[in-house]
Amino acid sequence: MNEFIKKAEGLGIKIPRITADKINNAVKPVLRKMEKAGIRIDVAVFKKLENALSNDLEILTKKIHKLAGHDFNISSPSQMAVVLFEELKLQTEGLKKSQSGFSTAANELKKIEDKHKIIPLILEYREISKLISTYLKxxxxxxxxxxxxxxxxxxxxxxxxxxxxxxxxxxxxxRGKYGEKIRGAFVAEKGMKLISADYSQIELRVVACLAQDETMIRSFKNGEDIHAQTAAEIFGIKMNEVTPDQRRKAKAVNFGIVYGQTPYGLSQALSIPIDEAALYIKNYFSIHTGIAKYVNSMIDLGHEQGYVETLFGTRRHLPNLKSHIRFMVEADERIAINTPVQGTAAEILKLAMVELDKVLSTQYTVRSDRKPQLLLTVHDELVVEAPVKQAKEVAELVQETMENVVTLCVPIEVNISMGNNWAEAK
DNA sequence: AACTAGGCT
DNA sequence: GTATAAGCCTAGTTG
Known part of the structure; x- marks a missing residue:
C-alpha cells in the first residue's frame, strides 16, 4: 500500500497508485511526441506584425528622444534612469530601487505615468520592443x-x-494590445482544429483539499464564483452585493494566499494602503481557518523535515530554513506553502497528459498526420490538434479525461474551446 | 556573466 | 533596518 494513497484518502482524494517518479517516466515519451509534432504558425502574419510594430517603434523612438531633448538608448535602463530622474527630474519618491539606482520597471513608471508625457511612450516602446525581439523576429x-x-x-x-x-x-x-494577434498566429493545420482545455482554478481546488478548508470546499462543491464568494467574506457582505472592484481585490487575495503573500505584497499588487491589505488577509484567515492551519503546518513541517512534498511525493528541500538571514528563511517558508500546491497541480496535469495520450493513440489509430494529438502543455492548459470532423468528440474526450484523472475532494472543472487558431480556442 | 526588464501560468 | 508573491525563459545592455 502506497503511503501517498493513504494520505490522499485522509483528504478525501482518490489518486492512482503511482508516485511522482513514475509519473515523470510516463510523461516523458508523451513530451517527446509533442516536441516532434510541433505547432504551426502563420509566418505571414508574424512578418506583417513585425513590420507594423517596427514602424511604430521608430516613431516612438523619435518622440521619446525629442521629449528627452537628446538621443539615447531607450533599451538601456541606466540611460533611461538618467534621463527620467536626473535630467527631467521626475519624482523618485515611492519608487523602488534596483541595485544601481532607481528602477525604471513598468510597475514603477506607472506610478508616475501622468507626471510626464514621456512615460506612456516609454511603456508602449517597451511593450512593442519585447514583442518584436522575443517573439515576432x-x-x-x-x-x-x-x-x-x-x-x-x-x-x-x-x-x-x-x-x-x-x-x-x-x-x-x-494580453495587451497585440497579445491576441500573436497568439492568433498559432494555427491549426488545414482540415484540423485546435482544442484548448484548461483546468479551472486547479491550484485553489488543490489547496482547498490539502488544507481541508471547509468554507472553500463548500464553495467549490456548490459551483459558486469563488472570487465573489471570497469578496463577500472579506468585506462582510452578501454575495449579490459584491462590486466588480471588490471581486478584483478578492481575486488577488486568493491568488496571493498560495504564495504566502504578505500585507505589503498585497498592497503593492492592488495599489492600496498596507493596513487595508492587512485587514483583507486577516479577514480571510479568520474565515478560512483550514487555509490558515495549512500555511502554518507547512512552515512547521518544512522546519522539522528540511523539506516538503507534493501529493505524489515530489520532494523540495528547503536549506534556507536554517539560514540566519531572515528574508532567506521567509523565502523558503513561502516555498514550503506554495510547492505542494503548485507541484500537486502539475502532477495532476502530467497524469492527464499520460492518460490522454493513451486514449487518443488507442482510439484513433489512423496512420497519418491527420490524427488527434497533443501539441502543447502550459501548466494548467493542454492544446490538442484534431481533424475538423472529429474535433467535437475529441474535445469531449479531452475534457472527460482531464476532469477524472484524479478525484479531488471538490469537483475538477475543465474549460474547453476550439478554433482555427490558439486565440479562437480560448 | 550580472543586471534589468518583461512575456506566460 | 531590510525586504516583502510561486515557477519558468529570453533579450538587451554593461563591463
Missing part, C-alpha cells in the same frame, strides 16, 4: 518545412512543473 526563423515550431520540454524543475525552451512555447503573449 525569432520564432519564424525556427519553423520547419511545414511552418511548425518545435519546442523542448523539460521536467527538471523544482516544483514538478514542465518547462519549455528553445523556443519557450509557455509564454506566448495573450
Amino acid at each position: 525569432p520564432l519564424p526563423l525556427l519553423v520547419d518545412e511545414n511552418s511548425r515550431l518545435h519546442t523542448t520540454y523539460g521536467l527538471e524543475t523544482s516544483t514538478g512543473r514542465i518547462n519549455s525552451n528553445e523556443p519557450n512555447l509557455q509564454n506566448i503573449p495573450i
Whole structure:
C-alpha cells in the first residue's frame, strides 16, 4: 500500500497508485511526441506584425528622444534612469530601487505615468520592443518545412512543473494590445482544429483539499464564483452585493494566499494602503481557518523535515530554513506553502497528459498526420490538434479525461474551446 | 556573466 | 533596518 494513497484518502482524494517518479517516466515519451509534432504558425502574419510594430517603434523612438531633448538608448535602463530622474527630474519618491539606482520597471513608471508625457511612450516602446525581439523576429526563423515550431520540454524543475525552451512555447503573449494577434498566429493545420482545455482554478481546488478548508470546499462543491464568494467574506457582505472592484481585490487575495503573500505584497499588487491589505488577509484567515492551519503546518513541517512534498511525493528541500538571514528563511517558508500546491497541480496535469495520450493513440489509430494529438502543455492548459470532423468528440474526450484523472475532494472543472487558431480556442 | 526588464501560468 | 508573491525563459545592455 502506497503511503501517498493513504494520505490522499485522509483528504478525501482518490489518486492512482503511482508516485511522482513514475509519473515523470510516463510523461516523458508523451513530451517527446509533442516536441516532434510541433505547432504551426502563420509566418505571414508574424512578418506583417513585425513590420507594423517596427514602424511604430521608430516613431516612438523619435518622440521619446525629442521629449528627452537628446538621443539615447531607450533599451538601456541606466540611460533611461538618467534621463527620467536626473535630467527631467521626475519624482523618485515611492519608487523602488534596483541595485544601481532607481528602477525604471513598468510597475514603477506607472506610478508616475501622468507626471510626464514621456512615460506612456516609454511603456508602449517597451511593450512593442519585447514583442518584436522575443517573439515576432525569432520564432519564424525556427519553423520547419511545414511552418511548425518545435519546442523542448523539460521536467527538471523544482516544483514538478514542465518547462519549455528553445523556443519557450509557455509564454506566448495573450494580453495587451497585440497579445491576441500573436497568439492568433498559432494555427491549426488545414482540415484540423485546435482544442484548448484548461483546468479551472486547479491550484485553489488543490489547496482547498490539502488544507481541508471547509468554507472553500463548500464553495467549490456548490459551483459558486469563488472570487465573489471570497469578496463577500472579506468585506462582510452578501454575495449579490459584491462590486466588480471588490471581486478584483478578492481575486488577488486568493491568488496571493498560495504564495504566502504578505500585507505589503498585497498592497503593492492592488495599489492600496498596507493596513487595508492587512485587514483583507486577516479577514480571510479568520474565515478560512483550514487555509490558515495549512500555511502554518507547512512552515512547521518544512522546519522539522528540511523539506516538503507534493501529493505524489515530489520532494523540495528547503536549506534556507536554517539560514540566519531572515528574508532567506521567509523565502523558503513561502516555498514550503506554495510547492505542494503548485507541484500537486502539475502532477495532476502530467497524469492527464499520460492518460490522454493513451486514449487518443488507442482510439484513433489512423496512420497519418491527420490524427488527434497533443501539441502543447502550459501548466494548467493542454492544446490538442484534431481533424475538423472529429474535433467535437475529441474535445469531449479531452475534457472527460482531464476532469477524472484524479478525484479531488471538490469537483475538477475543465474549460474547453476550439478554433482555427490558439486565440479562437480560448 | 550580472543586471534589468518583461512575456506566460 | 531590510525586504516583502510561486515557477519558468529570453533579450538587451554593461563591463
